[in-house]
Amino acid sequence: MITKKVDGVQNALQGVKSGMTMMLGGFGLSGIPENAIAELVRLNINELTCISNNAGVDDFGLGLLLQKRQIKKMISSYVGENAEFERQMLSGELDVELIPQGTLAERCRAAQGGFPAFYTPAGYGTEVAEGKETREFNGKMHVLEYAFDADFAFVKAWKGDTAGNLIFKGTARNFNPNMCGAAKITVAEVEELVPPGTLDPNQIHIPGIFVQRIFQGEHYEKRIEQRTVRQKK
Numbered sequence: 330m331i332t333k334k335v336d337g338v339q340n341a342l343q344g345v346k347s348g349m350t351m352m353l354g355g356f357g358l359s360g361i362p363e364n365a366i367a368e369l370v371r372l373n374i375n376e377l378t379c380i381s382n383n384a385g386v387d388d389f390g391l392g393l394l395l396q397k398r399q400i401k402k403m404i405s406s407y408v409g410e411n412a413e414f415e416r417q418m419l420s421g422e423l424d425v426e427l428i429p430q431g432t433l434a435e436r437c438r439a440a441q442g443g444f445p446a447f448y449t450p451a452g453y454g455t456e457v458a459e460g461k462e463t464r465e466f467n468g469k470m471h472v473l474e475y476a477f478d479a480d481f482a483f484v485k486a487w488k489g490d491t492a493g494n495l496i497f498k499g500t501a502r503n504f505n506p507n508m509c510g511a512a513k514i515t516v517a518e519v520e521e522l523v524p525p526g527t528l529d530p531n532q533i534h535i536p537g538i539f540v541q542r543i544f545q546g547e548h549y550e551k552r553i554e555q556r557t558v559r560q561k562k
Contacts, residue, residue, distance in 0.1 A: 330492075330525060331492055331537070332491045332492065332525075333491060333492060333493035333537060333540055333541060333542055333543045334491040334522065334543055334544065335542050335543070335544050336544070337544055338364045338365060338367070338368045338518070338544060338546070339368060340542075340544070341365070341368075341516045341518070341542045341543075341544045342365065342368050342369070342372070342481075342516065344514070345369070345372065345374060345480075345481060346374060347374040347375050347376045347377070348376045348377070348401075349374075349377060349378070349480040349481065350377075350378040350379075350380065350477075350478065350479045350480050350512075351369075351377060351378070351379055351380065351479060351480060351481045351482070351483065351512075352379075352380045352381070352437065352477065352479045352481070352482040352483065352508040352511060352512050353365070353366070353379060353380070353381040353391060353482075353483050353508075354381075354482075354483065354484040354485055354503070354504050354505035354508050355381065355382065355383075355390065355485065355501075355503065355504065355505070356382050356383070356500065356503035356504060357382075357383060357410075358385070358386070358389065358390065358552045358553070359499075359500045359501050359503060360484075360485050360497070360500070360501030360502070360503050360504075360505050361385070361389075361390045361485060362483040362484060362485040362516075362518050362546075363390070363485070363518075363546065363548075363549055363550065364518045364544075364546040364547060364548075365483040365485075365516060365518060366390060366391065366393060366394065366483070367393070369394060369399070370393050370394060370397060370399070373397070373399070374399065375397075375398065375399045375401070376399075376401045377394070377399055377400050377401060377402075378400075378401060378402040378403075378404065379391060379394070379400050379402070379403055379404070380404045380405075380433075380437075380477055380479060381403075381404075381405055381504070382405060382406055382407060382430065382433060382503070382504050383405055383406070383407045383408055383409075383410065383411075384403055384405055384408045384411045384414045385410075385411060386410050386411055387411055387412055387413050389550070389552060391403075391411075392411050392413060392414070395411070395413050395414055395417060395423075396413060398417075398422070400423065401423070401424060402423070402424040402425070402426065403418075403423060403424070403425050403426070404426045404428065404433070404477075405425070405426075405427060405428075405433070406427065406428055406429060406430040406432075406433045407430070408425075408427075427457075428452070428457060428474075429451040429452055429457065431449070431451055432449055432451050432452065432457075432474055433504075434504065434507050435447060435449065435474070436474055436475070436476055436477050437477060437504065437507040437508050437511045438507050438511070439474075439475075439476035439477075440476040440477045440478070440479070440511035440512070441507060441508075441509065441510045441511040441539070444476055445475065445476055446473055446474060446475045446476060447473075447474060447476075448464060448466065448471035448472065448473055448474075449471055449472055449474055450469055450470065450471050450472070451472070452472050453470045453471065453472050454470070457472065458472045461473055461474070476511075477511060477512075479511065479512035479513070480512060480513050480514070481512050481513070481514050481515075481516060482508040482509065482510075482511055482512035482514070482515040482516070483516050483518070484505040484506075484508050484509055484515065484516070484517050484518075485501065485505060485517070485518050485519070485546070486498075486501070486505065486517055486518075486519045486520075486534075486535075487501065487519065487520055487521070488519055488520065488521045488522075488523065488528065489517055489519040489521075489522055489523070489528075489540075489543050490522070490523050490524060490525050490526075490527055490528050490537070491522065491523075491524060491525055491543065492525045492537040493517065493536075493537030493538070493539070493540030493541075493543050494525075494528055494533045494535070494536055494537045494540075495509070495517055495519070495533065495534055495535040495537075495540065495543075496528060496532055496533060496534055497534050497535075502534060506534055506535050509535045509539040509540060510535075510538070510539030510540070514541045514542065515539060515540050515541050515542070516540075516541070516542045516543075516544075517540045517542070517543045517544075518543075518544055518545070518546035519543060519544075519545055519546065520545070520546065520549060521545065522543065522544070522545040
């Protein structure tokens with residue numbers, strides 16, 4: 330029987346090296362592969378190119394890698410909650426490529442589906458389109474965007490089985506599904522790892538063919554990025 334299970338995060342990250350390009354799932358602080366990020370920090374590898382919707386916050390998520398100057402380039406769509414990111418970007422220490430959120434998702438999906446590139450109207454006429462090929466379709470201008478070419482994709486799911494099938498929960502089903510299978514090696518960390526046949530096939534969001542390694546993670550913080558409460562009367 331096919332098994333993608335590996336014992337712990339250290340085995341899951343075998344082969345990770347400095348200078349690699351990595352996708353990291355999550356949106357805000359939801360669905361972040363916390364164990365994988367912690368191991369990247371521990372390994373102290375550097376010169377990384379990281380593809381992620383945002384760059385975490387100062388002391389959590391990708392913010393931990395930024396604190397140690399392990400990231401060379403950040404490809405993101407939103408980075409407004411990270412003061413260290415802002416400081417490194419404005420000082421020129423960090424190379425930054427900001428792209429529309431939908432384009433980020435589609436570049437992941439193109440890599441996942443094996444499509445080398447696609448045209449999108451998003452960003453035409455702005456800095457996003459500078460230096461890129463453009464073409465008119467049905468009277469509307471489009472920008473040519475290329476699929477990502479990443480070495481590793483690190484995703485976080487709620488539940489998975491040893492064959493690599495994944496189920497995401499709530500808002501953690503964000504960029505994680507799009508990044509599965511979009512890199513040479515996809516590593517999934519899950520809150521609960523179960524034997525094959527345990528999951529209802531109708532509830533599976535990502536089939537195991539898109540995952541090369543899976544392990545059960547530990548100590549998820551599940552932070553709330555911003556809490557707004559009503560004043561007590």
